[in-house]
Amino acid sequence: MNPKHGIAKRNSRDKLARNVIFLGGVAMVAGVVGIFLFLLAEVLPLLGGAEVAERSSEATPIAQPAVVIADEYQSHLVLMGKDASFAAIKVAQQEIVFSGRLPVGDNESITGVGKVPGRDALTASTDQGRVLVQAVSFKSHFAKAQDGEGRGERIVRPEKGDLTQVVVDEKKRAITCYAVQQAESGTVGVVAQLDDGNVLLSQRSVEVNQFTLEEEVSERKLETKFDGKLVHLLLTGDFRRVFGALDDGRLVWWDIRGEEFGSPQYGVAPQSMRKAQLPKITALEFLLGEQSLLVGRADGRVSIWFPVRIAEGRNDFKLSRIRRFSALEGEIIAIAASRRNKGFLALSSKGELEVSYSTTGVLDWKGSTNVPGASAITYTPKADGLVVAGSKQAKILSLKNEHPELTLGTLFTPVWYEGANQPAYEWQSTGATEDYEPKLSFMPLIVGTIKGTIFSMLFSIPIAVLGAMYVSQFMHFSLRRYIKPVIEIMAAIPSVVLGFLAAIWLAPKVESFFTSLLLMGLFLPAIIVAGGFLGLRLPVSFRARFPDGIASVFFIFAILVGAALCLLLGPVVEHLVFGGSFVLWATDVMGAPYEQRNAIVVGLAMSFAVIPIIFSISEDAFSNVPKTLVSGSLALGADRWQTVTKVVLPTASPGIFSATMVGFGRAVGETMIVLMATGNTAIMSMNPFNGFRALSANIAVEIPEAPVDGTLYRALFLSGLVLFAFTFFINTLAELVRSRLRKRYQAL
Template structure:
């Protein structure tokens, strides 16, 4: 068989070895598998994150649990229903507050029926489910407080118990000794029993008490009551127990306010806020009277308003949510609205706040007849006149579940302490449902939109996942974390990328000493070996302290160091041509050992001068808004913009004109003309910046104020701030950006460089117009690599910032990034809880953010690469 000839007709003089062919195929397969494995790994990460996040948005579920019809009519009409935390029993307050009945939740069997106040019927009563305290007022003016609720105890000595209790299986429950006993999963016997305990009683000597309310505070109960004659009293009860006799002495202090009730008569509701600083009186027509009770001895009417603004309905239900700050009102048209106090500017009320309608929960199928707030979250159960029951999550304005309990109006609703059971009393009996509320605090709106939380004057983006009390409401907006991530990336790129790219251009195109070049590049690459935790440690404990003490000098360095470089370059131009060529090889040493130290020294000396001229002598007080005007801050901020305008003007107008005028001058004369031009440019930049800063300040625009999208640009100084993070993270991304950029520049074909120089272009013109456009794809890749490093950085931002999720571009304040937030909070999050899944959503957001940026960057890089091939 003849050998195959080449196209020229000659035969091949060699054959490829089988081993080489095998290695070629193996390499191709391995590279393909590697690429495929990378795709699978990235897809796997995405799928895993998504699998944890998707259940976050699952709808709530409601499953039928109990249906009891064999209970007495007065129980079906009881105004108060309480369920125990283990979903075994419940109790109701009946006979107008005179008696209580505990019963088994599955079949309605009575466990205990007892008079609460020795068979005496109170004139007014109120129950606080959080503290399990019942307060009642009687005809003789006496007020009694009772602690009533289910108590849990474990029956440890089973030998003395009846045999049917000893033989109980795990999970089973039986009534015994006026309570209910259940075998726990670990084999213990747990008994729940309704118990009453007298806390205090007070003889007020004010008969005719019609409405009463109370709260428990750290210093004792605070109660308020309204008498028939229209006098509102708010009092604090302090009880002291004699350690010798055991006798309890109760002292009552407070004040009163005479109300004019001639027009509307007695109100139907009286409520007291969680701190006791406000009392609310409401009438059935929706009129509400808010009493300022911060000083019990000087009660005053703070505000009057209508809870039904359109006046087309009557108020049927009123209740506080947990914390007793948000007031929920239901009316005869089935509408539910939530109100709480805000503090708008210019409010003329006595306490500077006003009650604001914040949450509209929509309209139900009939009049609202019963409300039951959760004791652990912002859930609310509501019953309607047609027998419908609903649960809402108030903060997110969500209707979670809805079910029909039966015919007729709902007399009372109850949420179990763990929010896992909903019970309702209707004319046909008791209905119960198991609840799986999923994650009601997490919606697209609460995660990425503005939410009006309690204590805030207006909606905002807030991340605050933990609090000190049960009254706290978790806030899960990811926007501050995304904002902090972008802020950290911006300042680190702002500091690091220009230095890295300029250093790469210098070492590739202008550093003529090959020996120095061979040493500089490995030295810069060695910077990348520093652990980020070490950089974060140095930033937090060294750099942050230094910058705080030398803030003005650090700001001055942004001016003096570049000026020192430029002045050194202009002075270098004054040298004769032979000396210029001779000393060109020492430019690196001149920059590193002469210009840079001079710039730093000037910054150290000019810092106090700059502080005195621009910041009234104290930059910290100026940033805090205590002294001075905004001119100094605007001046510094406008310097780069003014410099860009002047450079553009010089390039278009001044440089061509000056080139014609200096064409016949000596080198020294040309250099002096350039120096004069430079000095004039500095003067123009300073004047332009100062005039613009003065105009902005005269227009009332202070740089220390809040701006849309950016928040404060300059504001209160915090030691661990974005300035420090920008320095250190910029230092961290320089090696990667520099290395890839320098390799891209050095890879430009030498004939392009030689052709440009031979055509008469200067090295600078060659670099700007030939080398950089050709290496644009590589330079862009270097920048994108630095961007990816900055976006995902964790330890530096974790240690060097205040880690506060604030939304402002103030370089003197901190922030919190997505990655740092995950590192801080994930170890403490309950697995598969709302917080846990939202942290995974933060990780998914960071994943999608970097994936999107890298995809766009790759598209742009490919475009640059095609243009480079065309050169």
């Protein structure tokens, strides 16, 4: 064989191997970069703001509209003026579908107009103590296709519904301020202030007898005296609370308790706002859910108010201002709340319009309406459009604001949610009702991830590193060749199996034998140290009878005996020290409620997944220390322990640190164990006796329920990006530390 031919063949193989390795490295880097770019592409839409553009401009027959209603397809508008005249027009064709005026009697005049919150219904009050409610509906269907197959064009047509007349006051006193509510059952409630100052609630319920199918009408009327002058009123949908705005700029509210009004309570303004400084309230509306109030004032500002519980365990509330938005030019003359989320619109007397989101406190968009005499606004039902109506003109604006509820503030800072006593970090993505407000704070998830990682590493690092040191440096070879493979096989156990066992078997056992586990943590290390100390005190002639490293058998026996004693003494110690139950003692004395699935259980279960990784890499690091260093140390008079701690351990420290970081990454990204063994409670607590929710487990729990491209969907991708960035940062830091340690000890 030609030697040159052999060399050329070997060189070509080396070149091929280098190219394959290079391409593999490039592919790995490209894969990591690709994952990062994909996550980033899914997250970037969260950073976009609101986009508003004019869709159409329509001429209307109403000179000064006070109310405007739009259908979900933005094909028709219904407008009502201050004189209770109304008209429905077809967009783009300027066709009047129907028009009219709410009927009033002779010598009767309109004192106010409005609409029912969250419903398509026009309302008006009169000076004869009556309130009129005109329902409006939008019927839609598809025309037949011209070819006779499939569906044709969608046809929408507005229709007038039933007209409901509510006699608020039998004495026919004039209504100066009022509000209307209508329930799904058909119950209509009206709260009004009369010209003598009294506030009156009139509720009219209609029930259908299931046997006779006859309608049974019942009425309830409540009245209370009140000295202040109300300029705006609101009534909740359950007819249990009344909110009002006074002419001096204050807010007032009543609880309806049984068959009477409660005492009036007043909104608590910040101390910086004195009564004399309160601007006049010019607009008052409910947010979606009717828990929060949108308060517009003459200074051009909108603020959010809702009742806050005075103290835990009490049923007393105070109406408090939660947040305030930046001012518009001119006074606020109209506010409209979205039917889809906690967003709202505000219109100023100067024609400025703002699109804001109440929970975030962020002004998403602000601009001029360019509508002469703009006086009425509304969201379209799908919150994908806005309508601004003015002097015989209305504009329909398209709105693109896909993720207003998510900002950096809501993700990483405390948010004051409706019904809460104070700002808090909360994750709760879904609720029982459509008006539920999603709470998407990452902080409980980040704290949960850190909590689970800390407890798992507390168990894993000492056992894995010290075990690797003992196996590689002290254990007899005949045992080492069995121990290391067995521990490495543990890494092959599926995490779902570990999580299942932790939830079903380990968690109840830990609760029952927690005192015994505490005793093991205290006494087993002492037993090991004492055993080693006593072993060194045995005569040399006796120790010489046994091979080096065989002492591990006696240590294992001592550990088993010590564990058995701890299990036997656990109930006795629990009775003497903890009053018979550690669980109750922890809850009552320490103030740390004990939950069966907690961080201790997760730490124990996750250590079965992390220990094999740290042990295997650490054992290799110990074993790869040059034998010349060990021999030189022993030759200079150092004993085995001194050699291991002073020479072997520092030399192997870069590998040990790498092993720890790999185990740390495994713990951070663990999903199934923390999913099954923690209870998945997203809370901000480092209490080891309660559960938590980690970022990885949260993705597994929430992703099946997340609509594609929705806010929750993209928030989960953002949590994946946070995990990616966190592990990348930790690995980069670990590599820097490892390189520094290697340079430090490479001269040994």
